[in-house]
Amino acid sequence: MDLKSNHSSPVLTDPIPINKSRLGIHSNLLSYPQSGGSLSPGKYKMTPRKKPAKLDDVRSNGWLDAMKSSSPPRKKLIKGFNIEVAADDIDIAYHSWMIKYPSALKSFEQISKHAKNKKIAVFLDYDGTLSPIVDDPDRAFMSDAMRSAVRNVAKYFPTAIISGRSRDKVYELVGLTELFYAGSHGMDIMGPVKHTESDDGHPNCVRSIDQEGKEVNLFQPAREFIPMIDEVFRTLVENTKDIKGAKVENHKFCTSVHYRNVEEKNWPVIAQCVHDILKDYPRLRLTHGRKVLEVRPVIDWNKGKAVEFLLESLELSDRDDVLPIYIGDDKTDEDAFKVLKEGNMGYGILVSSVPKESNAIFSVRDPSEVKKFLKALVRWKRLEEA
Numbered sequence: 001m002d003l004k005s006n007h008s009s010p011v012l013t014d015p016i017p018i019n020k021s022r023l024g025i026h027s028n029l030l031s032y033p034q035s036g037g038s039l040s041p042g043k044y045k046m047t048p049r050k051k052p053a054k055l056d057d058v059r060s061n062g063w064l065d066a067m068k069s070s071s072p073p074r075k076k077l078i079k080g081f082n083i084e085v086a087a088d089d090i091d092i093a094y095h096s097w098m099i100k101y102p103s104a105l106k107s108f109e110q111i112s113k114h115a116k117n118k119k120i121a122v123f124l125d126y127d128g129t130l131s132p133i134v135d136d137p138d139r140a141f142m143s144d145a146m147r148s149a150v151r152n153v154a155k156y157f158p159t160a161i162i163s164g165r166s167r168d169k170v171y172e173l174v175g176l177t178e179l180f181y182a183g184s185h186g187m188d189i190m191g192p193v194k195h196t197e198s199d200d201g202h203p204n205c206v207r208s209i210d211q212e213g214k215e216v217n218l219f220q221p222a223r224e225f226i227p228m229i230d231e232v233f234r235t236l237v238e239n240t241k242d243i244k245g246a247k248v249e250n251h252k253f254c255t256s257v258h259y260r261n262v263e264e265k266n267w268p269v270i271a272q273c274v275h276d277i278l279k280d281y282p283r284l285r286l287t288h289g290r291k292v293l294e295v296r297p298v299i300d301w302n303k304g305k306a307v308e309f310l311l312e313s314l315e316l317s318d319r320d321d322v323l324p325i326y327i328g329d330d331k332t333d334e335d336a337f338k339v340l341k342e343g344n345m346g347y348g349i350l351v352s353s354v355p356k357e358s359n360a361i362f363s364v365r366d367p368s369e370v371k372k373f374l375k376a377l378v379r380w381k382r383l384e385e386a
């Protein structure tokens with residue numbers, strides 16, 4: 001594909017083959033606007049058609065509100081009486097919320113009853129699920145105990161990590177070869193080669209070799225966006241360099257701008273910076289994560305589609321004897337919860353210590369409860385097999 005062509009849309013001149021299978025990976029996958037600006041030579045940027053943005057933009061379009069509510073506050077030391085009362089209120093709210101989203105630990109018997117004679121597939125988010133949320137994304141390590149719990153789960157059930165991070169990065173953090181990995185919110189999946197796969201295979205898949213030399217399928221539906229994302233990443237690094245605490249990550253198929261360590265008074269500045277850049281890239285869009293703004297291609301693909309894709313690759317889709325379980329903490333995990341809920345095919349488990357609306361069925365409070373749940377699954381399976 002000629003990415004530097006003079007056509008009005010180089011990314012569209014030679015689109016990757018589009019699969020029309022029941023996964024829904026059809027031409028709508030690339031549902032970004034196809035017109036609306038001209039390309040600067042050699043770049044992926046559209047020339048702006050509007051006046052430069054005013055600071056008002058990010059206030060009026062809801063970005064700032066979303067930024068403020070994007071991550072629950074960490075626990076604070078409670079000293080004064082008034083704060084204790086507030087904490088009690090929070091507890092009451094949490095307990096009534098749990099009526100709607102019961103604890104997966106307390107409901108384990110119900111879950112295991114339903115799982116009897118079924119094949120469980122486990123899908124795990126990384127940040128906030130397997131590792132606690134910390135200030136520095138480069139230091140979001142999972143504990144050895146968690147790693148061992150995940151390793152044991154993978155001995156009994158097909159297990160995949162589906163993360164917003166790049167696939168390489170999440171593999172580096174998890175370090176287990178026995179899992180499947182999907183990075184960039186599912187836009188980069190390394191999955192199994194299907195036994196029944198015909199010779200021509202999946203048009204969006206290429207055969208590859210994993211860390212252990214095993215043949216795998218690499219599915220990258222947003223492959224042609226790599227140079228565009230890289231360009232935006234570099235612009236974001238440059239344009240945010242004077243905002244203290246800002247951090248930009250390149251996940252290959254998407255890029256993240258963290259504001260967790262940016263003073264709140266500067267949030268409008270960082271939001272405006274991302275907003276202004278996005279105006280030049282109509283084929284990219286913004287999503288909100290936990291104190292992070294994420295820029296990703298406008299394609300019809302998300303963690304939910306990644307779950308469907310992996311189930312199909314594992315030859316576990318459309319089967320009554322399969323029970324997928326997805327555990328995650330973030331907005332992006334909602335797409336996966338929704339797929340399971342709407343397909344009435346498994347359990348979404350939300351990791352949250354504060355009440356929030358979700359498509360999950362159950363909840364756990366934090367990664368330590370995730371670990372307990374994973375261990376309970378393994379214990380139950382061992383007993384089943386005994």
Ligand SMILES: O=P(O)(O)OC[C@H]1O[C@H](O[C@H]2O[C@H](CO)[C@@H](O)[C@H](O)[C@H]2O)[C@H](O)[C@@H](O)[C@@H]1O
Pocket residue numbers: 125126127128132133134135136137138140162163164165249256258260289290291292294330332
């Ligand atoms: O899908 P995930 O595996 O949950 O990844 C989502 C984002 O996770 C990381 O950011 C989050 O965790 C950081 C470390 O705890 C925290 O500092 C940050 O505020 C959170 O947003 C990762 O750095 C992002 O790039 C991922 O998109």
